[in-house]
């Protein structure tokens with residue numbers, strides 16, 4: 001799967017429609033977060049997912065760490081993909097693969113200033129039960145591990161692309177102005193953005209989403225990654 005574009009943090013149907021119209025492939029719904037600060041209810045997400053699929057894929061972004069609850073939640077919402085941002089163990093990832101073999105599993109790798117060795121270990125220990133890794137940025141000021149709006153050291157993501165047997169999605173502080181440079185430097189299979197596509201009111205800005213998708217598609221073409229379908 002190459003040249004894939006995800007837009008995360010869907011708030012409502014109108015925003016989902018905007019993202020689909022502007023050509024993103026996957027839409028991310030942040031649910032079951034530790035701070036319980038979700039932007040929409042699970043029922044609302046379920047309704048939106050049923051309308052956008054199969055043209056686009058709905059992805060749950062979550063901190064769940066337990067296989068049974070994760071599989072049941074995905075089945076309830078009707079999604080075929082889950083992005084695991086919590087500290088799920090390789091054993092639980094293995095169990096998840098056994099319980100839900102068709103579920104597409106993304107596992108986050110949270111990049112800090114000096115943790116490449118730790119991240120390489122996570123890749124080695126969990127790749128067998130993961131379909132794609134996603135690198136995201138740690139914010140030491142808040143402890144946040146996602147939707148920080150901050151870029152990390154892209155050399156770390158580029159190294160993880162080289163060593164990972166699974167494709168890698170790059171996230172963290174991406175937006176229309178830096179996504180092309182990021183793709184050319186890191187050469188990921190996919191990119192993902194949330195806060196960099198919002199306007200001052202916290203909603204997705206159509207022009208930012210349009211430019212992000214166009215810039216990412218152009219850069220993926222330049223590095224020879226085709227359009228995923």
Ligand SMILES: O=C(O)c1ccccc1N[C@@H]1O[C@H](COP(=O)(O)O)[C@@H](O)[C@H]1O
Pocket residue numbers: 008009028030033061083085136145146147148149150171172173174192193194195196
């Ligand atoms: O999207 C969220 O609300 C979210 C919540 C908790 C963990 C991760 C989350 N989102 C992921 O973070 C990346 C990067 O965000 P940003 O572009 O730096 O704002 C986002 O693309 C989601 O995959």
